[in-house]
Amino acid sequence: xxxxxxxxxxxxxxxxxxxxxxxxxxxxxxxxxxxxxxxxxxxxxxxxxxxxxxxxxxxxxxxxxxxxxxxxxxxxxxxxxxxxxxxxxxxxxxxxxxxxxxxxxxxxxxxxxxxxxxxxxxxx
Amino acid sequence: xxxxxxxxxxxxxxxxxxxxxxxxxxxxxxxxxxxxxxxxxxxxxxxxxxxxxxxxxxxxxxxxxxxxxxxxxxxxxxxxxxxxxxxxxxxxxxxxxxxxxxxxxxxxxxxxxxxxxxxxxxxx
Numbered sequence: 001x002x003x004x005x006x007x008x009x010x011x012x013x014x015x016x017x018x019x020x021x022x023x024x025x026x027x028x029x030x031x032x033x034x035x036x037x038x039x040x041x042x043x044x045x046x047x048x049x050x051x052x053x054x055x056x057x058x059x060x061x062x063x064x065x066x067x068x069x070x071x072x073x074x075x076x077x078x079x080x081x082x083x084x085x086x087x088x089x090x091x092x093x094x095x096x097x098x099x100x101x102x103x104x105x106x107x108x109x110x111x112x113x114x115x116x117x118x119x120x121x122x123x124x
Numbered sequence: 125x126x127x128x129x130x131x132x133x134x135x136x137x138x139x140x141x142x143x144x145x146x147x148x149x150x151x152x153x154x155x156x157x158x159x160x161x162x163x164x165x166x167x168x169x170x171x172x173x174x175x176x177x178x179x180x181x182x183x184x185x186x187x188x189x190x191x192x193x194x195x196x197x198x199x200x201x202x203x204x205x206x207x208x209x210x211x212x213x214x215x216x217x218x219x220x221x222x223x224x225x226x227x228x229x230x231x232x233x234x235x236x237x238x239x240x241x242x243x244x245x246x247x248x
Contacts (some may be wrong), residue, residue: 011199075135115154
């Protein structure tokens with residue numbers, strides 16, 4: 001069973017964390033056929049933590065978990081913090097296949113979309 | 125003359141700031157007809173600051189500046205910090221029309237793209 005775990009930074013502003021949870025529901029609704037379970041976790045400032053998010057996927061029966069970092073650039077969070085937390089959890093759950101996707105901003109399609117949205121804003 | 129100022133968070137990891145600068149070049153190349161000048165600035169941890177980025181646009185002759193927050197959710201940075209810094213600069217440059225776009229993650233197309241990229245990763 002496959003699970004998708006979106007990982008966002010987390011915020012002191014609760015509306016922002018709620019925004020990520022709603023986004024996760026929308027992503028889950030978008031392509032329910034690809035993942036059996038989709039949920040989210042936060043690097044810091046909110047719950048669930050990355051370890052707790054992975055555990056939640058396992059509790060739902062996941063045997064393969066794709067951790068998708070919802071970040072725009074490869075700062076220390078993407079380069080170090082997320083991999084370290086995932087690795088830590090992987091060590092305690094060797095029976096589960098946990099992978100980390102490339103972060104969101106790394107995809108070429110994000111640049112194209114940014115160009116489109118930015119220049120649309122400029123034309124208003 | 126119109127300028128587009130992409131505002132990113134900024135990182136202690138210099139490769140991450142460089143990534144944003146390269147992204148800005150790619151955005152500029154994408155639709156050069158909509159903005160006469162495109163550049164970037166950082167909220168913190170890197171240079172130029174938002175005020176310096178706006179000033180750079182003005183120095184290039186900009187009379188209208190669109191500040192585009194390259195953030196994924198509306199945390200305190202988007203809700204408070206960026207608007208405060210832009211407002212501060214606007215007060216000292218009343219002759220220039222400075223606007224703030226909705227942040228990147230607010231666009232519906234971002235959710236669709238996220239769903240696509242996340243589930244592509246899951247299928248690998």
